[in-house]
Amino acid sequence: MNVFWLSFCFLSVVCILLYYSSGKGVQSQDDREFFLFQQTYLCVYLLAVGADWLQGPYVYVLYESYGMTSYQINLLFGVGFGSSMLSGTFIGIFADQYGRRLNCVVFAFLYIGSCITKHFPHFSILLVGRVLGGMATSILFSAFESWAVCEHNKRGFTELQLGLIFSKATFFNSVISIAAGYVAQVVADIYGYVAPFDVSIIFLVVLIVCILKLWNENYGDSNSNSTVSFATAGKVILNDKKVFLLGIIQSLFESAMYVFVLKWTPLLTPKTLIDNSAIPHGIIFSSFMIKVCVLLSFFGFEICVGIFWPSFATMRGHFVPEKVRSTIMNIFRIPLNLIVLLVLLQDFSTETTFFLCTFSLLSACIAQHVLYKLTNHHHHPEPHNECV
Template structure:
């Protein structure tokens, strides 16, 4: 049963995810092959770039190449840092609970130490990173996180509490300084808000891919070392690689371009930004969803293990934590792929908003709901909360497992979506500092929930019911509070203005404003000659 449920799910999700991730590359290769074959059979020379694209298209292609180059530069460092953290995640609770045999209260207090340290340090690390450099802060993260990982080699509670405190500081840095460095560099290169949304989708997919490998490598490390301390030691080696790449590949970043004449914002000026309702909405949404997400990470091993023992008896072996975590991350990748597809569609609609075969005014409300990022985030938050209720209140192993899978799919949509909104709403000056302040309610949420932890399945149900209530409020905050935060397509006032916006030259305006068309547009006529339709004008322009 344990192999059939978890390993088979992993082996089904893995090829599906890989196929969807490589679909665009395969389609591009197929189009290139067919184009070459067509030119070969027709004996026509390939079109010149100056003949087929406009200056604006050339600019967009250049920016796309710059964005891809920057993605590689950032991700090859970021993923090593994240992989070290992913290695430890699935094994922290089993290490403390099963191998060290600590009671539930002690395990919860160790987790609380992490989040208390993260809450306190979030008030400082962002502002220090903006002052002394975000690359230096990333290097400091590698050192602090490595010391935290090495602390599990001792069973002494004092050492473990100190290690968890260092882990909390590293956690606050991991969620602020890396993303802050990336967003500022992105804006310095002027790569565009729509590409930024796609970038966050790519980050989430790559991050989840690293988590999948981390889960499998962690499981292998446990098998080889015979202890759950193995993944923590491997994580230290990965941190060293990330630090070396940071030194070689990244430039320093203080929150503003080097040639900027504006002064860096003081902490007091940064606090004034908290008057923006969208900052409050993002903070509340992040508090509810990400706090719930960490409670899921704390509770899911125990919930699945209890459900497994109901079927196989109290002496049943442990569920495979690494493969389960890898399956969760694959589901998260599929969610991030969906978000990236929506953002690409939104970008193409902003660039070419008119379909000549369909009236642009006839847009389905359902389509609008799923293509606006704030509406989409509100929908997935509500669905994810329902999945948690199902997993907590239906103590059946298969249903609980697939409920968590669907929750992680929603998480894959949420993560790039909220990062996209943060990149647009938060100003550049002291971005890392404000990110840290926005994380503070999330840490307090987890601390309060862990403070009530007891070893009782009914307590878990109560916690998830409370989480569902907060997620309903977060869903409303996303739909209402974030309205208008992302760039929307502008609706032209009339059909004539729509056609004008499609033109990139004066010839089209001259064709539209001939005496015949002006007369037919201004005065009624009884002429039997059929007027030129908008679709014919468009096709004429394209030809």
């Protein structure tokens, strides 16, 4: 057990040293208006991702403790991704037309409902929870970012400042994920596997209050109907090669990431302790420390994930038109969720699953290279960033 805690402390110290050595930890802010806006967004966003991260370490093991088979667990995860895929076709339109702030509040209520279902060891109730969680995930990865980009442009901040916001969001998201793993471990040890989901509910309640107090509403194209919004988003994706490639890269990279997240628990279980309850899933989730060869591969992948989030959010902020931003971002998530769903339902072996992840990442790398070439050789006009 000590190796998990020691590695967790070691990695935490390394992260802090790297952050401050980069200069971002002591960076001054001359623009007070931008600084306040940045704090307003980060406060809300980090509460949202904190609620999400708290649930990560113990979803799989909670299902196992309820006596669910491997097939049932894969089916539950598959339903979650299927729900996210299907709801993505209308949630983005809802956000653009009726407001990103409202959509973020809806996210919190959906996720609260999902957490409540974790108290019931019945497959059908857990299935409902996965549907609600899938819908909430679609909002988490679209509406929050769309709100930030719209407000950023309305207030006349620069694209460099937009990149700074997403860079800080990614860093503190990582800090939150580490802390969430620790908190989840502590409360699970004391109160059981369902306790992290109850803590997540507390985060979500605070999130609702903060959104209502700190954020104003903004929209994409609030005057367009659902059919027109979806058609417009589809035309943008098909007619703009850069936006199309962004969708391909996101689907390939994030699908590999989500499969990895879902499979690390069963991957580690047979290689550590026979008694699954003795494995500190929360601490492993925070540090991903188990053996030197697995540690190095986890490090490499997690570094890539850390680079991916701020850079990709900045690219979306530049290339994706504002009036259908949430709609396009959710369309991007349709093939992403479809890929994960197909992999889960096939119940591949661990080796096959991670081979597919590798293939997906290599394909994403090729698509990113093509996008890089297009960006360097052709000037891209500024996207229409009008928002209400």
